[in-house]
Amino acid sequence: MYEIMWLILGILSVISAILVVSRINPVYSALYLMLFFASVSGLFAFLGASFVAVTQLFIYIGAIIVLFLFVIMMLNFEELKKLQRPPLFSPLKGLILSLALFGLLCVPIYFGLPSAHPRHLPADFGSAKWIARDMYIQYPFAIELASVLIIAALAGAFVIARIGKKAKNS
Template sequence: MAVEMLFYFFSILTLSSAALVIASSNPIHSVLFLVLVFCSTSGLFILLEADFIAMIFIMVYVGAIAVLFLFVVMMLNVRVVQFNITMLRYLPLGGLIGLIFLFELFLIIDSDLIPLLGINPKPSITYYGWVDKIDALTSISAIGRILYTNYFFLFLIAGMILLVAMIGAIVLTMYRREGVRRQDVYDQVSRDFKEAIRLTNTKH
């Protein structure tokens, strides 16, 4: 019962947040609602026991992509403009795309929806529980064993490439403005301590 309540809660939160991403006129609010969509979707993945995918959603989408979008929007200083265009203008095209998407879903999961539509279900199929025959490992543990044993060299190379890319982006975006006093560490370290203190005559 608790799992079902959490499922409905995260599902409603995901759908409402996704709608607010489009409906919000403030781009910063749209990015924040997008972050809420990713977090609630991670909750759904946790309910499905897909811990690794939930962690990837939090680390990659929320911690990197959504925060990057937020920084870009805040740095561009986008003005909040109240548009007079209603959403009914895009309703026909959006409704057509939504119907196509729902039709594809019906084609994929038709065997599960046939009993709900009142049609006689297909002959029952006997399922064998393979879960009891394998080791009880979580998805994160299984992926971690493979990643840090068979592919550890590639993992280190990917980390170094990302580090070089981050340093390159920082160096390319740095610029010096005229008239701004900056700290020169080399001059401070190489300074002679005998000349650091000087006696001056304060008499007028």
């Protein structure tokens, strides 16, 4: 039962990821991106990481894709259809790149990745308390650094937007 659900979610995530990049209509891309995040969230839930699964739902599906859609809905699709996409990669380069990535993935799988089946986990593994303990007691420095980085990025975006506005006005 567990393996079957795992397989279904895995296949679903791969299919939806392919559909995200292959759709021409960006609203459908956003829809499949949502499906992709939902199936990844399901995979996390099956690994026992329920907090990560819920944050995946809450942040990626509940906020980030909504913002994507907000921008997409303001696009003019007639203009978009006329747009000819220049080929970003030739098929040969794409093939080499994907084979290299596949090889990279094979290495850890071959050399014995611990089984995906959660066997010997404590009862509250993946709960909010568990994550909080790890984050704020074991790695507080890394968390603080990450938050400073995010604030810097936010301030940077703000400054860039202001510079653009000034240039337009003068």
